[in-house]
Amino acid sequence: MPSILIVDDEANIRSSLAGALGREGYQADAAATLAEAKAKVREAYDLILLDVRLPDGSGLDLLSEVMNAAPETAVIMMSGHATIDDAVRATRLGAFDFLEKPVSLERLLVLLRNASSRVALAAENRRLRHAWEAPIIGRSPAIRHLLEEIERAGPSAARVLIQGEHGSGKELVARALHASGPRRTQPFVAVNCSAIPEELIESELFGHERGAFTGATQSRRGCFEEAHGGTLFLDEVGDLSPRAQTKLLR
CATH class of the missing domain: 3.40.50.2300 (Response regulator)
Structure with a gap:
């Protein structure tokens, strides 16, 4: 009741x-x-x-x-x-x-x-x-405020920083942002930055052409290209080394 x-x-x-x-x-x-x-x-x-x-x-x-x-x-x-x-x-x-x-x-x-x-x-x-936008369940003021923020930010083309402890649902929020905006029909690509070795981060994010380095036997699309027109979620981006973050910003 x-x-x-x-x-x-x-x-x-x-x-x-x-x-x-x-x-x-x-x-x-x-x-x-x-x-x-x-x-x-x-x-x-x-x-x-x-x-x-x-x-x-x-x-x-x-x-x-x-x-x-x-x-x-x-x-x-x-x-x-x-x-x-x-x-x-x-x-x-x-x-x-x-x-x-x-x-x-x-x-x-x-x-x-x-x-x-x-x-x-x-x-x-x-x-x-x-239902299709945000699989986030709750009725508390904090959850209502979060959903309102998602509705406001979703249609924007701005970069969004999602902060929260491990397991708090950052990817759920990222997917909800993607689904609530004009990019919903385009790819959503999630990348766990903390799981990528530093020597492979550039190739993983930006891709490479065949023969670009030893062992590159075929061309590979990077995450940015795969997410083109959609949303790229860089999970734990703070775990990247300063050098890798510099490349990302450039």
């Missing part, structure tokens, strides 16, 4: 809503202040039930932040002192709906079912859109 964050400064409202929604199968969490809510939304929630007036600020400010950071989240605003201006602003900021207190549980459950359907549809659309 979807996860939901309840943000309200009244303890009895938080408790009653969390209990009722928990019985309906929702994974309910709660926050009493704007600061507490901001700390919690660093996690991924499918739904947020958000009071407009909080002791340390306006829920509308949090709504704006959530819509900028995670626009697929469905946020339902609620207030016992709402004005038309509040409702209009909430709608413009991207709120799914606006409820007046006291909240009707029946009405709330209908809204949450509708909002959950929208969230599920958005998630499925993203999954289908990224």
Whole structure:
């Protein structure tokens, strides 16, 4: 079931809503202040039930932040002192709906079912859109940020430096960058630089002609030529010797 964050400064409202929604199968969490809510939304929630007036600020400010950071989240605003201006602003900021207190549980459950359907549809659309692009699984803010960076960098012709510890998935990111850009139909060539002896690095990267050196019995295409029009992923490029890196830069 979807996860939901309840943000309200009244303890009895938080408790009653969390209990009722928990019985309906929702994974309910709660926050009493704007600061507490901001700390919690660093996690991924499918739904947020958000009071407009909080002791340390306006829920509308949090709504704006959530819509900028995670626009697929469905946020339902609620207030016992709402004005038309509040409702209009909430709608413009991207709120799914606006409820007046006291909240009707029946009405709330209908809204949450509708909002959950929208969230599920958005998630499925993203999954289908990224299925061939990025085999990267996760819903955390860090993973969402990574996928957004891939979407921004993929269409670019700029060189991209991917940093990460061994086994962290640098090649997955490289393949996702390749698949999300205009080079997706062209070759993707991965080279493990740390596995190539220094005396062979020039031949491996740039190729050679037959007879270019002793033992060169036939011409060989280098990795750069093989990846022409596509993407060349130089894994562990930092392991190349300074001399080899100089040749690469030239």
